[in-house]
Amino acid sequence: MGGKVVTISSGKGGVGKTTATANLGISLASLGKKVVVIDADIGLRNLDVIMGLENRIVYDLVDVVEGRSKLRQAMIKHKKFDDLFLIPAAQTRDKMAVSPEDMVKLANELREDFDYILIDSPAGIERGFRNALEPADEVLIVTNPEVSAVRDADRIIGLIEAADKGPGKLIINRLKTELVKKGEMLSSDDVFDILGLSIVGIIPEDELVLSASNSGIPVTLNMQSKAGMAFNNVARRVIGEDVPFMNLDENPGILQRLAKLLNGR
């Protein structure tokens, strides 16, 4: 059946779906995979700017679905990777312009030519989410270590399972190691205990994510970025590599190392 459709979802908005989609797309492409990323957030187009491709858009997803453009015409090639393409969302239409069946048809066409089809789902549990979910072979659920985001993730997970698309895998984004150490933030273990899904990524809070979105150069392309490295690890896990979780501690000081020894951890 060819390529694999991976949908990136969350429930709550603003937790990092688009950031994750862009970075996974780049990482998978740099691992030599043929990748297309689809912005399914119709009316709130974003993936194009995060990937720095906004000035190349001619046609969009709705144009393809409504037959105004051929699929190939709406696919924008990434500047750096010949095998990475974006299908942008329509900016002036609403989610009802596309149906889940349209997405399945589109995904099946893309499966023939690509290894991975990543779909950036809009927030919420309505049509846009259904559109992104329907063609999925695998769902990654992005959440933040925070009460409301985890609650909404649980809701989404229930819906994903009800649609026979489960179990999804978790990406815990914006983890602040310092706060976790002080007991002032949910740890990745806490989130795992509560949601019970396997974790495919733990991404630290990283200021470089903001600079990356300012410049349209996703953070995985920045060797200095811990978030970038963490996203790269997610991509490697997605293709089936067994990658250990990186140590997110900055430079564990002598006291912290002593504490670890004393506490036996």
Place this chain on the structure above:
Amino acid sequence: MTNLLSRLFGRAKKGSGATAKDRLRFVLQHDRINLPPERMEEMKSEILAVIVKYLVVDKDRVEIDLEQRDRTHSKLVAEIPVAIHTPSANSKPVADSGAPADAAESNGADAELADDDSAVEAAKSDSPKDAKEAKADEDEEDKKP
């Protein structure tokens, strides 16, 4: 000093992270069965209201809780201590089928309860309906200037 030490050595006291986890557990329990906390309390009251029609219940020790193994496995677990019937006590009609299994395990406390008429009365008058009305009255009081 211990505080300083424990902080130095990274053994933090319960911070807001732990609170977040507890709150999430609670809210998800109810989300997952689609029954908000208040409705759950109503249900418990109704269950008890039925039981006290047949049995003398030690209300203070009633525990009706939702146990959740994961997203798809939830069960309601109830422990409802009932007074065992002693011939000397002001007897109350009990269904022929007898007391449930739990009653067989009834400990001294339950037996005492049965002997102590006032305690039984208290348990009876504290029926959920009364409790609710009492609450409604309170609410009324609150509204008065």
